[in-house]
Amino acid sequence: MEIKTAVTALSALAHEGRLNAFRLLVRAGQDGLASGELARRLGVPANTLSGSLNILSHAGLVESRRAGKSVIYTAGYANMTELLQFLMEDCCAGASDICAPLIEIALACDCDDKDKIDA
Incomplete structure (x- = not known):
C-alpha cells in the first residue's frame, strides 16, 4: 500500500461517526447492512x-x-487488510514483545466464519 492511500484511509476513519459506521460494517460481515438499517443502528440521520x-x-x-x-x-x-498490513510492516524494530499482544488479539479473534475474512 502506498503512503498516500494509507493516509486517505486513516483520514476517512479519523471521525467518530465514520469509524462507528465502519466498525459496524466489519461486524456485519459479507452480508452487510442496508443503509436505512445502518442509520437506525447508529442513530444518525440518513x-x-x-x-x-x-x-x-x-x-x-x-x-x-x-x-x-x-x-x-x-x-x-x-x-482493510492492506491498511493493517501497512501499519504493521515495520512493527517491532526487532523487539517481538512490542507486537506480541497484537498476535494474541488476532489469534483470539472469532474468525471461524470465512465470509468475514475472504474479500
Whole structure:
C-alpha cells in the first residue's frame, strides 16, 4: 500500500461517526447492512450517514451493492487488510514483545466464519 492511500484511509476513519459506521460494517460481515438499517443502528440521520459512507467508499473501506430498492453496504475487507498490513510492516524494530499482544488479539479473534475474512 502506498503512503498516500494509507493516509486517505486513516483520514476517512479519523471521525467518530465514520469509524462507528465502519466498525459496524466489519461486524456485519459479507452480508452487510442496508443503509436505512445502518442509520437506525447508529442513530444518525440518513444524509449524515450518506456523507460518511461516501468518504469511506472513496477511501476503499466501504463497498455497496443494490438489492432491490435497498443499497447494501459492506466493509472493504481487502483494503482493510492492506491498511493493517501497512501499519504493521515495520512493527517491532526487532523487539517481538512490542507486537506480541497484537498476535494474541488476532489469534483470539472469532474468525471461524470465512465470509468475514475472504474479500
